[in-house]
Amino acid sequence: MTELLRTEGLRKAFGHFTAVDGVSIHFTADALTSIIGPNGAGKTTLINLLTGSLPVDSGKIFFKGREITTIPTDERVKRGMGRSFQIMNIFPMLTVFKNIQLPVLSHLHKSLKFLSRIEAHRDAIEEVERILGEVGLWEKRDMVGGELSHGDQRLLEMGIAIASKPELCFLDEPTSGMNPVERVKILENIKKLSQRQTTFVIVEHDMDVVFSLSDRIVVMHRGGIIADGKPSEIKENQNVKEVYLGEELT
Amino acid sequence: MSRSMIGRNGKIPILLLVALIVFLFLLPYVAGKYVMYMTMHILVLSVFALGFNVLLGYTGLLSFGQAGFYACGAYGCAKMLLVIPSLLPGVICGVLFAGIIALILGFLCIRHTRIYFAMLTLCFGMMIYSLAWKWRTMTGGDDGLVGIPRAPLEIPGIFSINMSSLGNYYYFVLIVCLLAIMLLYRIVNSPFGLTLQGIRDSESRIAFAGISVKNYRLIAFTIAGLYAGLAGALLPPLENTVTPPVAHWTHSAEPVLATLLGGIHTFAGPIAGAFLFYVIKDIIVRFTEYWLICLGAIVVALVMGLPGGVVSIFEKRLVPWIRLRFAQGGRR
Amino acid sequence: MENLAFQGLVGLSLAMYLWLIAAGLTIVFGVLGILNFAHGSLFMLGGYFAFTFYGLLGINFWLSILLSLVGVAFIGLLMERFFLRHIYHLDVPYQLLLTFGFILIFDDAVKMTWGGVFMIPPMPDFFTGAVLLFGRPFPIYNLFIIGAGIGVAIGLWLILERTWWGRIMRASASDREMAGAIGVNIPMLFTTVFMFGAALAALGGALSTPVRVVAPGIGTAVIIQAFVVTVIGGLGNLKGAFFGAVIVGVLTAYGILLFPIFELFIIFVVMAVVLLLKPEGLFGE
Numbered sequence: 001m002t003e004l005l006r007t008e009g010l011r012k013a014f015g016h017f018t019a020v021d022g023v024s025i026h027f028t029a030d031a032l033t034s035i036i037g038p039n040g041a042g043k044t045t046l047i048n049l050l051t052g053s054l055p056v057d058s059g060k061i062f063f064k065g066r067e068i069t070t071i072p073t074d075e076r077v078k079r080g081m082g083r084s085f086q087i088m089n090i091f092p093m094l095t096v097f098k099n100i101q102l103p104v105l106s107h108l109h110k111s112l113k114f115l116s117r118i119e120a121h122r123d124a125i126e127e128v129e130r131i132l133g134e135v136g137l138w139e140k141r142d143m144v145g146g147e148l149s150h151g152d153q154r155l156l157e158m159g160i161a162i163a164s165k166p167e168l169c170f171l172d173e174p175t176s177g178m179n180p181v182e183r184v185k186i187l188e189n190i191k192k193l194s195q196r197q198t199t200f201v202i203v204e205h206d207m208d209v210v211f212s213l214s215d216r217i218v219v220m221h222r223g224g225i226i227a228d229g230k231p232s233e234i235k236e237n238q239n240v241k242e243v244y245l246g247e248e249l250t
Numbered sequence: 251m252s253r254s255m256i257g258r259n260g261k262i263p264i265l266l267l268v269a270l271i272v273f274l275f276l277l278p279y280v281a282g283k284y285v286m287y288m289t290m291h292i293l294v295l296s297v298f299a300l301g302f303n304v305l306l307g308y309t310g311l312l313s314f315g316q317a318g319f320y321a322c323g324a325y326g327c328a329k330m331l332l333v334i335p336s337l338l339p340g341v342i343c344g345v346l347f348a349g350i351i352a353l354i355l356g357f358l359c360i361r362h363t364r365i366y367f368a369m370l371t372l373c374f375g376m377m378i379y380s381l382a383w384k385w386r387t388m389t390g391g392d393d394g395l396v397g398i399p400r401a402p403l404e405i406p407g408i409f410s411i412n413m414s415s416l417g418n419y420y421y422f423v424l425i426v427c428l429l430a431i432m433l434l435y436r437i438v439n440s441p442f443g444l445t446l447q448g449i450r451d452s453e454s455r456i457a458f459a460g461i462s463v464k465n466y467r468l469i470a471f472t473i474a475g476l477y478a479g480l481a482g483a484l485l486p487p488l489e490n491t492v493t494p495p496v497a498h499w500t501h502s503a504e505p506v507l508a509t510l511l512g513g514i515h516t517f518a519g520p521i522a523g524a525f526l527f528y529v530i531k532d533i534i535v536r537f538t539e540y541w542l543i544c545l546g547a548i549v550v551a552l553v554m555g556l557p558g559g560v561v562s563i564f565e566k567r568l569v570p571w572i573r574l575r576f577a578q579g580g581r582r
Numbered sequence: 583m584e585n586l587a588f589q590g591l592v593g594l595s596l597a598m599y600l601w602l603i604a605a606g607l608t609i610v611f612g613v614l615g616i617l618n619f620a621h622g623s624l625f626m627l628g629g630y631f632a633f634t635f636y637g638l639l640g641i642n643f644w645l646s647i648l649l650s651l652v653g654v655a656f657i658g659l660l661m662e663r664f665f666l667r668h669i670y671h672l673d674v675p676y677q678l679l680l681t682f683g684f685i686l687i688f689d690d691a692v693k694m695t696w697g698g699v700f701m702i703p704p705m706p707d708f709f710t711g712a713v714l715l716f717g718r719p720f721p722i723y724n725l726f727i728i729g730a731g732i733g734v735a736i737g738l739w740l741i742l743e744r745t746w747w748g749r750i751m752r753a754s755a756s757d758r759e760m761a762g763a764i765g766v767n768i769p770m771l772f773t774t775v776f777m778f779g780a781a782l783a784a785l786g787g788a789l790s791t792p793v794r795v796v797a798p799g800i801g802t803a804v805i806i807q808a809f810v811v812t813v814i815g816g817l818g819n820l821k822g823a824f825f826g827a828v829i830v831g832v833l834t835a836y837g838i839l840l841f842p843i844f845e846l847f848i849i850f851v852v853m854a855v856v857l858l859l860k861p862e863g864l865f866g867e
Contacts, residue, residue, distance in 0.1 A: 546686030
């Protein structure tokens with residue numbers, strides 16, 4: 001039960017609006033966690049704080065035992081964090097192959113090499129081929145990122161996120177806007193990858209996804225955590241039911 | 251979009267490239283001084299523009315101050331040549347001076363992006379211009395530096411090649427520029443080059459690939475400065491003078507125009523653009539002295555209609571057409 | 583001591599020219615989001631038109647200025663309607679490149695129409711002469727300029743604060759989508775604002791003709807000054823443009839007096855420092 005990430009009293013406000021209000025939470029390596037909650041609950045802001053996209057107002061974050069509260073994003077990634085984005089954030093002008101090749105080369109500490117041809121780095125190329133095969137984008141490897149369908153771009157998003165071999169990977173609404181077929185693909189991928197060394201923390205609205213995947217569910221509301229436990233517990237939780245006001249949880 | 255320009259998969263067949271290089275080497279035997287002179291200017295502008303495009307096309311940063319580094323290269327080389335009349339130290343001194351200034355100014359500039367970056371570069375370029383213009387004791391002020399020798403290319407004790415004939419200097423410029431272009435081609439097709447493109451495409455995404463964006467931008471900026479400096483350093487031995495206008499922002503516009511003409515998104519775009527720039531200027535000037543308005547109209551037309559530049563027409567229409575023709579020709 | 587005070591006045595009159603140039607540039611940037619590289623060329627055209635009307639054709643000075651405003655506003659209309667409108671969605675580099683193309687076109691167009699030699703416009707009769715200030719003769723025309731600059735500042739303030747059009751401009755400047763959503767005709771607004779900015783540039787150019795030469799290439803010199811002022815004051819910030827102009831004008835005047843070699847350099851250093859430390863400008867948010 002290795003603890004990967006821990007926060008203490010994380011707080012973030014935008015003017016008068018407190019998006020994240022004193023959140024203390026921890027994530028361990030063995031459980032796939034979903035973070036759910038109504039819109040505006042602070043889920044994406046929390047992810048932004050944890051990954052370094054936003055600076056914290058107060059509180060601390062510890063990753064693998066060391067404090068990372070003020071460390072920039074690229075440094076956190078080097079230590080083992082990863083992320084996919086809710087709003088599409090691939091490299092639109094590069095081919096699918098190069099989209100994956102970039103983070104792979106970075107992970108292999110080869111990004112600064114300016115005198116060698118990209119093709120010469122066989123280890124990177126093999127790794128890219130492997131990842132493309134896993135997410136199922138091998139046939140489309142020469143297509144330009146911006147030209148992919150929405151579902152394929154989501155797959156690519158995931159591919160980029162896992163290319164840096166993160167130990168803790170945040171997925172922000174990985175299935176949004178996808179049709180059922182594409183959704184199944186993504187879920188299979190997430191299941192497959194969480195068998196390896198990646199621990200996923202997923203922000204999701206789709207309850208089917210949440211309940212089929214998660215070992216643990218965290219419910220946020222108005223910047224705070226109102227429930228945290230196994231899926232069966234969450235289903236019965238009175239507070240959660242109130243918050244979702246009659247919505248079907250399963 | 252494939253970045254590679256050469257080879258089976260690429261846009262320019264190797265044969266064409268080799269033919270072009272051979273032609274350039276034979277040029278002094280088939281053409282007169284004027285053509286050699288113009289070709290040297292095209293080569294120098296190509297190097298200048300290629301460096302500029304590392305910033306624009308590959309990293310997504312528009313700099314309007316590259317002339318400042320060009321001037322550093324020119325004045326640096328000139329000052330060295332006036333002390334040690336030997337070509338290599340002069341050129342090296344110019345390039346290094348430009349590179350150091352680029353590193354320092356780059357550190358300040360890359361903290362901002364987009365419009366503020368453009369304005370900062372414009373500002374620094376003009377600062378260099380104002381120094382070049384007013385600091386009489388260092389730069390000769392308005393009159394600039396004169397009497398710069400076209401020093402011999404020599405390694406003491408090993409060889410010394412006299413450069414006073416235009417043909418000899420032409421070969422020096424040609425070889426240096428070709429080497430610089432080849433080096434840059436290798437750089438942009440390296441992992442570093444790919445990372446730059448990622449920075450251009452999505453700054454937020456690339457942080458999550460573990461890349462510290464500022465460092466890479468600074469390196470790109472320095473490379474652009476070094477290449478601008480090289481372009482500038484090749485100038486003084488040719489013209490024998492260096493004057494302040496080389497640092498003015500309107501001179502910074504030249505690599506911008508060349509790159510726009512030839513195409514921002516391909517490696518060879520700036521080279522094609524440099525060629526077009528001089529050809530257009532040369533042709534237009536024969537008919538009318540008003541070549542700026544034609545150039546301006548072309549720029550407007552390009553931005554409005556054809557952001558890919560001329561090379562994009564080449565890629566999308568001409569090359570497939572050529573291939574088709576040759577394929578058919580083979581069968582007949 | 584008197585020297586310093588006198589130089590301060592010189593700086594103030596210089597500042598007013600800068601203010602006139604910068605005002606239009608910053609308004610256009612604030613509302614349209616476009617940094618018009620060719621703004622200096624519009625200034626130049628204003629000068630040429632005014633000079634043609636009152637210097638060559640002998641028309642009344644004030645009428646000439648009005649005519650030149652109309653002429654350049656019309657050119658601004660053509661620029662915005664047929665060219666700029668189509669690139670609003672493109673990145674900043676393309677804007678700068680397009681407007682740079684216009685600089686080249688205007689430079690040569692001016693040469694074609696008026697010849698490439700610089701011309702010296704005459705000073706209108708009622709402005710000739712000087713007034714003794716701080717013991718030295720100070721041109722009456724410069725006093726007029728200072729007055730005109732302040733007048734324009736007050737006028738612009740009135741327009742922005744008190745008129746319907748001005749309010750729409752301010753609303754669109756801060757939130758374009760919202761403005762469109764509440765029914766503002768954005769394309770029409772953009773066109774009129776651009777024409778207005780062009781007219782301001784032309785005003786600057788026209789008013790400056792009696793004291794400077796008209797020549798091609800003035801456009802490129804002036805745009806740099808305009809950039810410096812708007813950056814120091816804050817892009818899109820009208821109040822900043824006014825005070826930025828005062829700062830630059832006065833600094834330049836003192837620079838010429840005290841550090842004649844480096845006065846230009848000093849101005850760029852100030853601009854660089856502002857960009858580095860507070861890129862929104864001294865008065866920006």
